[in-house]
Ligand code: NAD
């Protein structure tokens with residue numbers, strides 16, 4: 001049995017869809033803070049679960065013979081800066097609760113870290129696996145501490161916990177949940193809905209990113225690797241491509257010539273400026289053969305195709 005926490009979030013929705021295709025809906029228990037809409041259910045069992053509630057989490061583990069947990073519940077960088085106490089509580093106490101439950105029952109755990117572990121004193125270009133961590137946000141602090149907690153549980157208690165340092169993830173099925181890289185998703189919806197978008201980072205802001213099919217692929221591939229081949233028990237650097245906000249706008253303009261993007265940086269600019277511009281993921285490539293499929297152009301046409309189909313479907317439903 002598989003448990004997914006934070007299942008209604010940006011990554012959870014797409015991961016569950018793939019897990020259902022592989023294992024079938026009966027093998028999956030999805031959890032989050034709110035009930036799913038009928039369109040979000042995917043036929044899996046759903047339970048309300050606050051991951052900071054250790055008793056409720058333990059009860060869920062007692063009631064189900066889980067062998068794998070995808071622990072996605074979390075507070076992202078921009079929301080985390082608005083409420084750093086909540087960010088610590090959910091990201092660290094939630095992770096510790098999951099690791100403790102997994103340790104008592106020999107369960108494998110996947111937990112995502114982030115490029116937010118890096119900061120202003122970290123090398124900005126082709127940031128290496130072993131580069132200095134120097135988080136600027138509380139979110140980054142929790143990811144750095146979380147990585148060390150994972151490695152501690154792996155070494156001390158032999159918990160098979162695996163992790164990826166995700167860059168900004170771009171997707172269309174579920175809206176992003178309060179991160180700094182959300183502009184890269186919002187820009188597509190702005191372009192298709194209004195023909196314009198006011199971007200909250202400057203045009204020359206360059207960050208590493210990944211399209212959701214590659215993000216899901218990276219998680220599933222990592223979880224298949226022989227434990228002996230996993231040399232990194234903090235978290236693996238992974239990336240697909242890097243672009244500036246203006247380069248993304250230009251790539252969208254090739255498909256929607258009337259699209260206009262303006263730039264009004266807000267408090268998220270300083271967070272974006274603290275992160276690497278590009279990532280060296282050669283350790284993941286060497287250890288378990290990581291290789292993304294989508295480049296910038298491929299991602300942009302696929303995103304526009306899917307969002308257009310969703311909009312068409314929504315307007316046909318409205319006219320019924
Ligand atoms: P999201 O905000 O879209 O989803 C997170 C989910 O967690 C939400 O559905 C939310 O309701 C749930 N949640 C929040 N607090 C909870 C609690 N106390 N108990 C249970 N559920 C709770 O985030 P996402 O983009 O899907 O990210 C999932 C994980 O991946 C997070 O750990 C995030 O830090 C990490 N990550 C995401 C990205 C990205 O670009 N999306 C990049 C790097 C790392």
Ligand code: AKB
Nearest residue numbers: 076077114179180181
């Ligand atoms: C965020 O912007 O907070 C996330 C991340 C890169 O971790 N997308």
